[in-house]
Structures are given as C-alpha cells and as structure tokens.
Amino acid sequence: MEKSYKELLNDITTFIFDVDGVLTDSSVHVTETGEMLRVMNIRDGFAMKAALESGYKVCIISGGNNEGVKIRLRNLGIHDIHLASPNKVETFKEYIELYTIKPESILYMGDDIxxxxxxxxxxxxxxxxxxxxxxxxISKYISHKNGGKGAVREVIEQVMKVQGKWHLYYDGKHD
Known part of the structure; x- marks a missing residue:
C-alpha cells in the first residue's frame, strides 16, 4: 500500500528545489543592459536556512544561471547549488551518489517540464x-502557494512540524 502524503513527510531528509517558478514567480525583469533580475521570497529563504540548521540537506538544481541567485543561496548557507544544469536527472544522480542519499527520502519541488x-x-x-x-x-503534494510566494516555506515547514523540528524556531531556542 502506498504511503499518504502526510506519512511521506516523516521520511524526508533532503530538499531539492528548482529556481525559476519555485523560488521565484517565473518572472524575469530585464534591465536595459540585458541583465535578468529575479525576485525571491524572504520566508522561503528563512525556511531553507532553518532546514539546514536542523540537519536537513538542501540542494538547488536549475537550468537557469544567475550570479545573483547563487550569491543569495550561498548567503543562506546552501552549498549544493547546481545552476545551468543541462540535464537535471544526471545532476540529481551525481548529487545523491555523492552524499549516499536514498531517493525516497527526498522532497523535490519543481514547476515545469x-x-x-x-x-x-x-x-x-x-x-x-x-x-x-x-x-x-505527478506531484504527490500541490502547495496552496504559487512559486516565489511561499510554496517552499510551506513544504519545509510541514516536514519540520511533522518531524518535531519547527517549534525550535518560534520558542526562542534559535535566537
């Protein structure tokens, strides 16, 4: 019998996120010089940092390539950042092999083909x-939030709450 979405939350040790359409709202603001700017959600960033501090792995796999995105993610403490990935499956397989991660322990959030x-x-x-x-x-869970508008925070918070780790962030133990 297949586990329900809520039961699967207990097994998660690793989060993998796409960037455009997940950490952003899919919009790209193009400047006069051709630079492409993206907007990211502060609460998504807080949740990714909280996940890292609680021992979860957080990885980014994106086809896009933007130095500002890389800087933002590194400032949150994320080190596994794979931008300009031509083949997400290949990047994924290399990542899980490097850290010996079981695929069933991974929550992946994506938004497009x-x-x-x-x-x-x-x-x-x-x-x-x-x-x-x-x-x-093909998603076992569809967030109530749009990409770039708190969808990442929502899934991280759910996992951490089910595993009894979210409370550390509002009871003063992580000030």
Missing amino acids: PDYHVMKLVGLPTCPQDASPEIKA
Whole structure:
C-alpha cells in the first residue's frame, strides 16, 4: 500500500528545489543592459536556512544561471547549488551518489517540464499551485502557494512540524 502524503513527510531528509517558478514567480525583469533580475521570497529563504540548521540537506538544481541567485543561496548557507544544469536527472544522480542519499527520502519541488523526469525519481514530488499541468499530475503534494510566494516555506515547514523540528524556531531556542 502506498504511503499518504502526510506519512511521506516523516521520511524526508533532503530538499531539492528548482529556481525559476519555485523560488521565484517565473518572472524575469530585464534591465536595459540585458541583465535578468529575479525576485525571491524572504520566508522561503528563512525556511531553507532553518532546514539546514536542523540537519536537513538542501540542494538547488536549475537550468537557469544567475550570479545573483547563487550569491543569495550561498548567503543562506546552501552549498549544493547546481545552476545551468543541462540535464537535471544526471545532476540529481551525481548529487545523491555523492552524499549516499536514498531517493525516497527526498522532497523535490519543481514547476515545469524540465523538472518532470527527476520528480519521477524522488519519494515526494511537490509543486507550487501555479505549476504546469504535467507537473501537477505527478506531484504527490500541490502547495496552496504559487512559486516565489511561499510554496517552499510551506513544504519545509510541514516536514519540520511533522518531524518535531519547527517549534525550535518560534520558542526562542534559535535566537
């Protein structure tokens, strides 16, 4: 019998996120010089940092490549950042082999076709509310939030609450 979404939360040790459409709202602001700017959610950042501080692994796999995104993620303490990934499945396999991670212990959040094949390999494929229909169809959980609007925070918070780790962030033990 297949585990329910809520039961799967207990098994998660690793979060993997796409950038555009997950950590951002899919918009790209283009400056006069051609620089592409993205907007990221502060609460998503707080949750990723909280996950890292609680012992979870956090990895980013994205086809996009933006130095500002890399700097933002590094400032949160994320070291496994794979930008300009031409093949997300290959990057994923290298990552889990490097750290000896079981695919069933991974929550992956993606939003569009480039995430499809890697999402089929993880224990808990998830997506933002505004993901493409193909991604929604294979997701075991669809956030109530859109990409870039707190979807990442929502799934991290749920995992940490189920595993009894979220309370550390509001009871003063992490000031």
